[in-house]
Amino acid sequence: MTSWSHGYPADSPYTFSFQAAPAPGNLALVCALMGVEWRPAPRMCMIDIGCGRGYTANTLAAANPDWTVLGLDYNPAHIAEAAELAERAQLENAIFIEADLAEMSDAEIDQLPELDVASLHGVWTWVSDSVRAGIVRLLSRRLKPGGIVYIGYNAQPGFGRDMGLQRLFRHLAGGHAGPSPSRAQACLGTIRELYKTNPRNLTTTPLLTRIVDETDPLNAAYLAHEFLTDHWRPVFFEDLLADLAPAKLDFVGSIGLHENTPAYLFSDEQRAIYDTMPEGVMREFFKDICLTRPFRRDVFVRGLRRCDAAAAMDRQIIAACRTAPEASPKFEVPVGSAELPEELWRPIAAALNEGPQSLGRLRSLTPGRNPTAAELVTVLAGTGLALPVLRDSGPTEATTSFNRIVAETYANEGRQGGQYALASPVAAGGLPCSWLEMAVAVRVGQGQSDATALITELLPGIAATELDAIAQKTAALIAANTAIWRRFGVI
């Protein structure tokens, strides 16, 4: 382990993945739902703190030519890769900075532009106290009044149940040499053996179950980043909020939309208790003990201003990123599932298949019985059927060249997992997809429409026996998605 990394494994790149949460359209939706005033501006400055390999930051820069997107990371390999990708795609509005937040002076911090949006995904619970202090200094000095922050982190008590498992990894990995992913991998056998002996304090969590399951191995680089860090510790929401106090941040709500709606979360008994609790820290803590969620994805604003939630929600525009199905999608929530009855769903599905719609219009399609905005977004956005959209646009030079370069460069990584997204000027962010979908969309955008020819080019080594089946699937994908790619300005 290298010392400049402050105990974080720097010898392997983080997985290449797109994080949808910090896209400003999502943040706007959470704010509207919670009745908090915030709207994306035509010109904004965003920062991704702990940007990793910069895929999310570059995607947002490609999708929003008028925004400046900064990516900060301590790892020079990450920054070099992110900057190279930006350069190849000619994204002049993506700026990547190698920075050690623990050691950045106030003067250095003040050289950054003033920020409208900050994103911290998977950073806070992995770094030392001094890095945390640096983050808070940065936010307190550079986030504009009214600026918005997304923080995704491991929460107590949900992830606390895995604290023993993480330490077990670290102790075992100490006995192995080599790069951190292979050290993480080397621990797995011992952990499986030990698990069978049922040690008193090794709690059986979903993560542990996943780790001891040999049929579906976890990615070793992911394990290394998750577990071989010196500072990993999940936090209670109240402690995070207290630490953020110098940046004057107020809590808005959760990126997981349904988590903002008590009706989806609690049994009747729990709800009765919840209703007696004051808003704020206590209610959030109550959710954390009832839901035992390992991750929290929270939105904060510097200076909270209330607005009319119903009116704000009705203004939000969303678009379907798949063909809307015949029956209402179901979203599993802690107490049952969220879905819409058939008579409400049918006109909504039809409208979504026509194009982007405001939530206000979707709610008014069934006079006499309107779904609530919370129901609607949980069913539509919670299931991933629809995304918020911010503008009407065709493909831009930036998105076209960026999507092409990502498809060409990262196809191989995609085959081993990774989360991809097509940069979309309409969504002002990314349209989630698989690597193959991305490659196909790029080719279709270049005018190619023959599935067999396309697959032969993309997968040159494919066996003749498999070619037909895959070509058929690809043809179906092209038929179903071409309209959607157009809707999102991807092609």
Add this chain to the structure above:
Amino acid sequence: MADWGHGAVTASSYAIAWQPEATPSHIAMACAIAGIGWQPRPAMTVADLGCGRGYNANLLAAANPGWTVLGLDHEPSGIAEARQLAAQAGLDNTRFIEADLGGMGLAEIDSLPPLDVVIIHGVWSWVSDAVRAGIVQLLARRLKPGGVAYLGYNALPASGPDMALQRLLRQLAGPFGTGAGEAAAAAARAMVRLRAMAGALKLPRTPMLARLLAEPAVLEPGFVAHEFLTAHWRPVFQADLCRDLDAARLDFVGSVNLFEALPGMFCDGEQMAVMRRMGDSAGQEFLKDLCLPRGFRADVFIRGARRVDGVAALHGLWLAQVGTLPEESPVLNTGASRGEIAQPLWTQIATMLRQGPARLGDIHAVLGPAAPNPTEILAILVSTGCVLPLFQGGGPQVAATRFNIAAAATYAPHGEDLGEAAGQYGLATPHGLGGLPASALDLAIVAALLEGEAAEPVALAQHLQPRLEGERLLMAQGRIAARLAEKLPAWRYFGVV
């Protein structure tokens, strides 16, 4: 909440609880087992950081007139009580200091004498980072080379499941002030609210939760306030504590749970295979923490470990019985297993100890080739409360006698109504360099004996509670007779009476 408390709960007194493991004599056993050279000396300076009401510090001072014992605490009421007991016992080798470990300047720290032993029980996992840093600084600047430290703390992962419970209690207690009893009232409020909602929540069913919900109540609100309403309570991994103590150059010696030095006593074959794969002591201690149910760890550290022949150190320990030894081999519950000595061997050990104090080496030798490892014998005998180490012989000494009389007068004037198990006190024992665990009734009986009363139930009952009569008098005499039969030999071996 009082600012000077740094978020710790103030104005609610801790119950007195004698901690036999938090003593130099117990530390000496842990060092011997680890093969590390350390023994209590006739003249030493001992500090108890977070001494509370000072009972334990006063007891150590009384048992060891050659030592100087310092007690530090942030709470003035505790310091005042400690000074009062010291004065009543006529102790001139104690010093109680009201101090804020989070805000002590270097000059203030350096005004303390160099320390041979530092005891820090139930502090580390309850205090702010600033207080922790103050403790490390104090250790770094004042603990002598070769000095030892005891730290008792809540450990992860076993106490992890209580972290949410603690936060919940704090939320339910709401804000409270610094006045006397306010914290306890807040804790009582939180306990009522917890009881009302626990059924609806998916809280981990930890032993602490069970105690909080028990009907009728088993926990005093004052205890719950101290345990849970502090702003800083957070259990720690042992490795993190070791890392923090690095700055004071402390090396880990071992757990005060003596059996933990023999992981084979509580780990199965596969677990032992993993234990051998752990590259260092931190990994091995972690594996123990993964396998044992204890949420509280107490560890011994030394500033500059010197390896010695551990077997010789162990064999040289004198042991004496602290109560009537059972006929059946006593069982040590490790939490994950049961440790016991084979019955025929136990019979030999008990026979030997009933005749008087014996060296562990001699006990081991008598058992012949079937003898368990001396560490195992010692761990089982000590952890089941059968024996304590004995460092010298002779009769009672004046300081210990005065302390035992003063402690009884203060805390058990009437034998606490002659209850059997009330209170967790200690009797100063010059020959054990520490204390024998004692109930309030034990304290009162010992004080009466020291004041010249005969070791005889009728006279003692009359002395302690002159107004009792009839059936209640007979019951009291019966209880006193039972305590004398159980404890009197030990009180004599250890120089209490």
